């Protein structure tokens with residue numbers, strides 16, 4: 384069967400395999416193959432392979448010993464992986480436990496299976512979780528964290544590691560591709576201001592590209608994790624993490640930013656005055672918004688124009704649909720350029 388494989392020189396194979404395994408990217412269901420001095424390591428998600436690694440499609444024999452949750456259940460369950468946690472979203476309690484038991488009994492590397500027990504809520508956008516099942520033997524990573532809660536994970540995204548406790552901070556692995564799209568626009572030396580930084584999934588990759596980053600969050604636990612993650616990814620010297628309401632911080636960074644990230648859909652339009660205050664003479668704002676499909680301009684663009692014009696020329700350079708949010712509603716990202 385043809386699968387995406389990372390191609391490396393044989394002598395670099397073990398280092399590359401370890402690197403990919405740390406990011407949970409090795410497709411354990413397939414054999415690693417070799418030919419003419421090259422190793423071909425099957426990967427689970429081509430898009431998540433760190434930059435600089437060569438990915439090609441290639442035949443790889445399936446391993447026979449791997450047991451997937453679907454093999455045990457007789458149907459394909461829907462779940463997401465976040466580090467060594469597996470997340471399901473099941474209202475039916477019996478079905479939720481059936482799936483969780485199969486996941487733990489399968490060959491997936493997993494410590495804990497969590498069910499979404501509420502929507503994201505309140506100012507900090509944290510949701511409630513139900514622990515459905517835990518592995519008998521926690522992985523090395525959890526074991527070294529001794530009494531850390533089972534909702535704490537180390538999640539890897541595009542080569543960066545993020546520690547976070549799902550019970551205390553917001554995080555969604557579904558935005559990985561979108562975050563990567565934005566981070567790739569950043570140049571070394573830029574000044575980036577993330578108004579709702581969370582545990583740093585925008586700040587860390589941008590700092591890794593050489594940007595000077597300020598991340599603000601009203602949730603003190605998110606800021607603790609942002610600091611920990613900056614150290615974990617060797618970018619602490621380029622990251623300033625501030626625990627406060629961003630409206631009370633904006634004045635200290637007046638006219639400062641080349642780039643602003645505003646990922647607080649539903650209410651970001653309440654913060655556009657702060658964004659306009661922080662924006663420098665030429666600044667790009669990545670503004671996340673929930674828009675009705677009949678209103679492609681949406682409240683966000685109107686709010687940005689009201690806050691920034693006529694001091695700035697305002698241009699919407701990109702409007703990207705990130706995902707559908709509800710029937711007829713879309714989560715979009717507007718890349719808006721402010722110049723004066």
Ligand SMILES: C[S@@+](CC[C@H](N)C(=O)[O-])C[C@H]1O[C@@H](n2cnc3c(N)ncnc32)[C@H](O)[C@@H]1O
Nearest residue numbers: 506507553554579580581600601602628629646
């Ligand atoms: C949707 S989450 C996004 C977090 C992060 N950017 C990410 O992609 O994972 C929004 C974040 O904004 C923070 N927040 C909400 N109101 C805020 C405010 N007034 N000032 C600063 N941060 C705020 C929340 O605590 C939460 O971490």
